[in-house]
Amino acid sequence: MKTKVGVVFGGLSVEHEVSVISALQAIKAMDENKYEAIPLYISKKNEWYTGESLTDIEEYKELNDLLQKSEKVILTTNDEGKVVVQKKNVGFFGKKAVTEIDVVFPVIHGTNGEDGSLQGMLEMLQIPYVGCDVFSSAVGMDKVMMKQILNDSGVPIVDYNWFYSTYWLNNQDEIKAETNKIGYPVIVKPANLGSSVGISKAYNDEELEEAINEAIEYSHKIVVEKMIGDLTEVNCSVVGDYEEVESSVLEEVLSSEDILTYEDKYQGGGKGGDASKGMESTNRVIPAEIPEDQTQEVQKLAEQTFKVLGCNGVSRIDFLIDKESQKAYVNEINTIPGSLSFYLWEPTGKDFTQLTDQLLQLALKRQREREKLNFSIDSNLFSLQSGGSKGKLNG
Ligand SMILES: Nc1ncnc2c1ncn2[C@@H]1O[C@H](COP(=O)(O)OP(=O)(O)O)[C@@H](O)[C@H]1O
Ligand SMILES: [Mg+2]
Numbered sequence: 582m583k584t585k586v587g588v589v590f591g592g593l594s595v596e597h598e599v600s601v602i603s604a605l606q607a608i609k610a611m612d613e614n615k616y617e618a619i620p621l622y623i624s625k626k627n628e629w630y631t632g633e634s635l636t637d638i639e640e641y642k643e644l645n646d647l648l649q650k651s652e653k654v655i656l657t658t659n660d661e662g663k664v665v666v667q668k669k670n671v672g673f674f675g676k677k678a679v680t681e682i683d684v685v686f687p688v689i690h691g692t693n694g695e696d697g698s699l700q701g702m703l704e705m706l707q708i709p710y711v712g713c714d715v716f717s718s719a720v721g722m723d724k725v726m727m728k729q730i731l732n733d734s735g736v737p738i739v740d741y742n743w744f745y746s747t748y749w750l751n752n753q754d755e756i757k758a759e760t761n762k763i764g765y766p767v768i769v770k771p772a773n774l775g776s777s778v779g780i781s782k783a784y785n786d787e788e789l790e791e792a793i794n795e796a797i798e799y800s801h802k803i804v805v806e807k808m809i810g811d812l813t814e815v816n817c818s819v820v821g822d823y824e825e826v827e828s829s830v831l832e833e834v835l836s837s838e839d840i841l842t843y844e845d846k847y848q849g850g851g852k853g854g855d856a857s858k859g860m861e862s863t864n865r866v867i868p869a870e871i872p873e874d875q876t877q878e879v880q881k882l883a884e885q886t887f888k889v890l891g892c893n894g895v896s897r898i899d900f901l902i903d904k905e906s907q908k909a910y911v912n913e914i915n916t917i918p919g920s921l922s923f924y925l926w927e928p929t930g931k932d933f934t935q936l937t938d939q940l941l942q943l944a945l946k947r948q949r950e951r952e953k954l955n956f957s958i959d960s961n962l963f964s965l966q967s968g969g970s971k972g973k974l975n976g
Contacts, residue, residue: 583617584941585619587621587682587685588604588620590604591604593623594693601622603921604688606921610923615938629654631666635647653670654666654679656682656702664708665681684945687712688921690917691774695916711943712917713892713916721892721916722916734885747801749793749797757789767783768781768806770803770804772804773800809910815831815832816831817897818896818918819884819898820939827884828884830868831867832868882900883900893944894944896916897922897925898914899912
């Protein structure tokens with residue numbers, strides 16, 4: 582019997598469209614002999630839908646028609662404890678279940694999908710799912726948490742400072758002094774967004790103030806980090822889990838502006854790109870044209886980052902290389918990378934079908950391992966002699 586894969590995509594995120602493109606690519610890539618893909622589209626109104634039409638990219642041009650043709654559903658468990666996709670609105674005698682699913686493949690970028698919240702929902706349903714768990718997803722979305730863990734593990738990151746927006750409002754002089762210690766120019770970022778939203782450069786105290794005032798519109802947590810002036814950006818994809826990892830070839834990301842913008846990434850930046858290709862359309866060179874020993878160093882750091890953060894499945898780790906010092910720093914991790922980075926695996930002989938297979942197998946492996954762990958101890962505190970409700974529980 583085929584494994585039924587619920588592919589979750591769309592969602593309440595600025596990267597909604599990118600998610601649709603990546604998910605449909607993944608569905609197409611899945612081995613039909615082994616897997617049956619069930620599309621689970623989350624609309625911008627946060628409603629879940631399934632249906633055949635959702636697998637056709639053309640249908641998304643007329644979104645209202647598409648949703649009309651599709652079935653509004655929820656994920657829940659049936660009496661046997663199996664996870665089912667169930668119709669949301671059924672009459673009294675209506676048939677509720679659409680299908681059972683065995684494993685979930687989240688292909689949602691950004692908030693509510695990549696940040697651990699969807700993963701938390703799947704944990705509660707006790708269904709295996711592809712990719713990072715709650716903890717590593719959440720850490721991957723918070724630039725401060727990520728930097729703290731990487732720093733603690735000796736992974737090189739650029740000099741930085743962070744604070745809450747309310748702290749900035751009351752302690753501007755102190756934050757300016759701290760920034761002068763790092764040294765201008767700096768980059769100011771909201772801690773938990775993606776797609777370069779709210780990010781700007783500052784060359785002096787005045788610009789710092791402007792940049793921070795913009796960033797606090799998007800997040801309560803702000804990062805100020807040393808800007809690398811003469812920069813090479815390379816990305817490396819890692820596949821695996823805590824036991825075994827593999828790193829891909831590197832891509833070098835070229836950009837006209839020095840901050841890669843949302844348009845650069847997803848709208849082709851007017852450089853002849855094609856929005857329907859999502860991340861693929863960014864100007865890139867594969868493999869990155871950097872020395873072999875530096876490539877190996879970056880791959881090693883990417884694998885280390887993946888393991889230290891407890892990742893699973895496929896993640897893309899982005900690097901900043903200072904051309905002057907030739908030092909490589911980890912910039913960030915994308916736990917659900919656009920296009921799932923399949924184009925970084927093809928050159929190594931792993932096609933998209935093999936990649937999706939590996940990701941699904943890793944999800945099932947994690948579930949098998951979890952089932953061996955004890956999540957409860959077999960005793961009932963209430964059956965112990967307690968001498969009333971205040972007894973033993975209060976020690
Ligand atoms: N410390 C830095 N020095 C120079 N450029 C940077 C630095 N940090 C970020 N950038 C530029 O800004 C872009 C977006 O920053 P990033 O941290 O990747 O945010 P996002 O999560 O929005 O992708 C990077 O791709 C890079 O071009
Ligand atoms: Mg980035």
